Amino acid sequence: MAIxxxxxxxxxxxxxxxxxxxxxxxxxxxxxWAQEGSIRSITVAGRLRVCAEDCEARMRENRVIQPRxxxxxxxxxxxxxxxxxxxxxxxxLVKLLxx
Numbered sequence: 001m002a003i004x005x006x007x008x009x010x011x012x013x014x015x016x017x018x019x020x021x022x023x024x025x026x027x028x029x030x031x032x033w034a035q036e037g038s039i040r041s042i043t044v045a046g047r048l049r050v051c052a053e054d055c056e057a058r059m060r061e062n063r064v065i066q067p068r069x070x071x072x073x074x075x076x077x078x079x080x081x082x083x084x085x086x087x088x089x090x091x092x093l094v095k096l097l098x099x
Contacts (some may be wrong), residue, residue, distance in 0.1 A: 013049035024055035
């Protein structure tokens, strides 16, 4: 989806740093969104400016809880801190889960 990049008087453009400070996302994400065209952006005096309203909308989209992503994040954290199983424990676990 291409968003026009012509600035208008009623649109507030801010730097990626300011957008990040407002809590819209990381600077890297904001730069990526501008490059993808999912938020309006312009270059003023060689510096990137992004539409604050578009960043706000994008942030709200990302607040939607995605159960699979949340589950995978928890599973990865648990896997990092879980103790290693012995071969006997693995066998017992397989037997328990196969019933």
